Amino acid sequence: MSLRALIDNERVPKHIAIIMDGNGRWAQEQGQDRLFGHFHGVASVRDIVEGSAELGVKYLTLYAFSTENWDRPEQEVTGLMELLVETIRKEVPILNKNNIRLHVIGELGMLPDHATIALQEAFDLTAQNTGLNLVLALSYSSRWELVSAVKKIAEDVKTDKLDPSAITQDTLQQYLSTSEFPDPELMIRTSGEYRISNFLLYQLAYAELYFTQTRWPDFRKENLYEAILDFQKRERRFGKTSSQIIEGLTNN
Ligand code: IPE
Ligand code: IPE
Ligand code: MG
Numbered sequence: 001m002s003l004r005a006l007i008d009n010e011r012v013p014k015h016i017a018i019i020m021d022g023n024g025r026w027a028q029e030q031g032q033d034r035l036f037g038h039f040h041g042v043a044s045v046r047d048i049v050e051g052s053a054e055l056g057v058k059y060l061t062l063y064a065f066s067t068e069n070w071d072r073p074e075q076e077v078t079g080l081m082e083l084l085v086e087t088i089r090k091e092v093p094i095l096n097k098n099n100i101r102l103h104v105i106g107e108l109g110m111l112p113d114h115a116t117i118a119l120q121e122a123f124d125l126t127a128q129n130t131g132l133n134l135v136l137a138l139s140y141s142s143r144w145e146l147v148s149a150v151k152k153i154a155e156d157v158k159t160d161k162l163d164p165s166a167i168t169q170d171t172l173q174q175y176l177s178t179s180e181f182p183d184p185e186l187m188i189r190t191s192g193e194y195r196i197s198n199f200l201l202y203q204l205a206y207a208e209l210y211f212t213q214t215r216w217p218d219f220r221k222e223n224l225y226e227a228i229l230d231f232q233k234r235e236r237r238f239g240k241t242s243s244q245i246i247e248g249l250t251n252n
Contacts, residue, residue, distance in 0.1 A: 003225035007055070011232050015059035016052060017184035017207070019199055020044070022191025022215035035079040040217040042087050046094075051221035053098050053132040055228070059181050060134050063199050067107065067141035081111070084138070085118045092122050099131030105177040106140030135181060142201035149175035178203055186231045188224075190216045208234050 020041060027037030045062065052060045065080060088102075095102060102122045111119075119138075152175050156162035162171070173179060183203045189195075192213040196204065210227045212219075237245055 003222055003229060007225060007228055008232055009056070012055050012057060012228060013185035013231060014057065015061070015182050015184040015186075016057055016228075017061040017063070017187045017200055017204070018048070019063045019187070019189040019193075019197060020216040020219075021189055021193055021197075023217055025191065026215040026217045034076055035083075037215075037217055038080055038083055042083065044216055044219045045087075046091070047220050048224055049100065049132070049134055050098065051224050053100060057132060059184070060132060061105075061137060061178075061181070061184060061200070062135070063137045063140065063197075065106075065138050065140070066198055067110075067139060067144050068198065070110065070139070081115050085115050088118045088122050092125050095122070095126050095134070096129065099129045100126065101129040101131070101133050102126045103133060103135045103180070104138050105135060105145070106138040107144055108139065110139045133181065135178075137199065140177075141198040142196075143198055145177050146202065148177070172202075176202065183207065185236075186210060186227065188212070188227050190214050190219050206236070206238055208236065 023037035023041045024034040025037070026040070027034050030036075048062075049060060064084070069080075070077060092102075102119075104119055104123075108116060108119070149172065153162060153167070153172075157164055178200070183205070184200065184207045187196075187200070187204055187207045188210045190212055192211070194211055200207075208231050210230055212223065212227070214223055235242060235245060
């Protein structure tokens with residue numbers, strides 16, 4: 001039986017964020033080149049995007065390439081960029097068919113021109129879609145994002161567009177690259193690493209974290225269902241006590 005049937009459809013997370021890790025190890029365990037793992041990771045992306053859309057998830061953020069990943073061997077970086085362009089081009093019709101809108105967060109100026117062009121085309125072609133919002137974190141790191149936000153805030157203060165005493169948590173949120181999206185409720189990391197690796201540090205403040213040993217190229221819809229079921233068992237307290245949460249539930 002699929003775990004799908006056990007999921008409470010009323011409590012599916014609105015926003016899931018995933019650190020897709022373990023492609024390199026998956027390939028090396030089979031005596032293959034790391035790029036072979038990235039290539040197979042694309043099949044998982046396809047399956048998880050489809051699975052999320054079917055469940056009615058509104059936002060899916062996938063960490064595809066970090067600022068720090070630019071320091072990998074040149075051959076791996078070039079291979080990843082080519083894979084990105086090829087995949088985006090190929091997937092646009094499928095995104096449209098499934099009413100999925102593509103977004104990207106990250107320092108796009110760092111990407112090669114052919115990647116920026118392919119991405120821009122994909123944004124334009126999917127802009128009208130109203131189903132799942134697929135957010136690719138590309139050349140992204142949270143510290144880069146926070147520094148960019150601080151610079152923009154400082155600029156707006158300097159030009160009198162912003163009064164420092166009026167800055168709230170909402171103001172800061174509006175300066176982040178994720179300003180259009182709610183915070184993730186569930187963050188999944190594959191491949192057995194228990195760290196955040198510079199991903200959405202501010203936005204994950206109250207996310208439920210789920211770690212699995214499964215390598216990204218082996219991660220499929222059933223693994224996603226398992227993560228969601230685990231999420232649905234948790235009590236999210238946001239600093240309150242357990243009895244306050246239970247009272248809140250019975251009063252509603
Ligand atoms: C994740 O897999 C994909 C990217 C970071 C681009 P890795 O390439 O990090 O695979 P491992 O962690 O070395 O196995
Ligand atoms: C995080 O994975 C980045 C992505 C999945 C894109 P890494 O493999 O780069 O992270 P570390 O180096 O193990 O922390
Ligand atoms: Mg890794």
